[in-house]
Amino acid sequence: MIELPNKSPLYLQVRDQIVAGIAAGDWPVGDALPSEFELAQKLGVSQGTVRKGLDALVAEGVLIRRQGIGTFIADAPDAWGSAELLDTYGVALTTVIELLACSRVHASDEVAAALGLRRGIQVYSIKRLIRVGADAFGVEEICVPSDQFEGLDARRIKQAGGNPRGVFLKQFGLRLLEGTPRLRTVLAEREVARLLQLEVDFPLLESIRVAQTLDGRKIEWSRLLCRTDRYAYRPNCDA
Amino acid sequence: MIELPNKSPLYLQVRDQIVAGIAAGDWPVGDALPSEFELAQKLGVSQGTVRKGLDALVAEGVLIRRQGIGTFIADAPDAWGSAELLDTYGVALTTVIELLACSRVHASDEVAAALGLRRGIQVYSIKRLIRVGADAFGVEEICVPSDQFEGLDARRIKQAGGNPRGVFLKQFGLRLLEGTPRLRTVLAEREVARLLQLEVDFPLLESIRVAQTLDGRKIEWSRLLCRTDRYAYRPNCDA
DNA sequence: GAGTGGTCTAGACCACAAA
């Protein structure tokens, strides 16, 4: 291990080295890391210390361990995938996501405040429709600062299966960790009502989350508006 | 360690031994466990293994470690305490809880189904009002099977500072772990509207959670109904 | 100084998956 006058425990330094390696693209998504013993030798620590360092990243969903095989870089799960949708009897339902638009707009005051940006700065706004069967369940808007994701567009997102997180990770090298949602009930405005085929003022559930990078920069704001008359929403917040 | 033909790793067996010890009341709330080395000797394993066994319980909030001092049995946090309440600008607010009632009733079908009980069996129903300042923010109902908590009443809950979880733990030896909430928007019915000083059909946020014991028995159903026009609710689900 | 949690090592062995 490179010996800096660093007070933090060795295993955290190991963690940071791995994070740096991932950010530098040493191991693309799906690749295996060197084995725990190799890493230990390379970093000059014992296998147990490497293991403890990797534990945190496994817990954060960045790495996936497979016994007998290796430790792999995890793919970026869809933000919506971190939630569950249940019918009125508690049975989980599967959803389909439809990309509606990806455009460059001025950040609303709310988004700018949540991400610590200057008011009115440019952000990419990604809108998606979430369906369960033929039913429109909710609409989601994702905002990210445009200067960090130059050239983001609908085509790229569609190529990644409609998953913006996949693009953020593979094209821009940024992995995001979900924050805890802020929940409110709101009444449907015109555009949302139209998309969900509901009347205006239909009561909806609003879930707002801010996601951050591995090193703690808040970088993605998202809002889900969904109907909960036929379904229940379970957010699965770990963060 | 008592050698049963047990396939599970030693550190999980250690965890289970500690859980059993806690359930048996070996160490009341606030007490220190024996030191890691003492436990290691007593159970015939190494300190590292004991440590790993305790890690899980610390993560679950059952134990609290204090460096240089010892490892302690954690108190039962109030169920409501696992959530946060924010104003419209994201600033956290403090709440006051008022116990409304504790009564013995027949379980609704919904509660019975969620807890795996026979329909119509008796449960204790605890109702509480959550205030922020002078404002009524929400009402909460907690249901637990009456046969597990014989003699529960408002007096006992008040003695524990209005925290039912404290009573469950200290009087009945049961520690509960919070589950992930199921969320819906609902319209206020008459009684709830009256308690919250809102008109009937005011849109509210409903959060339903099931909590379980350390060994996985679902034992507590709770429903929070709250207004989110002035506040945002952040559930903090770990489970 | 004594006792606690917290970290680290070197080496061992097991469980599992693949060639």
Add this chain to the structure above:
DNA sequence: TTGTGGTCTAGACCACTCA
């Protein structure tokens, strides 16, 4: 059979708290 993750040990030292 080989290489991987997964567990465990014995012993060492550090960091912190308290008497």
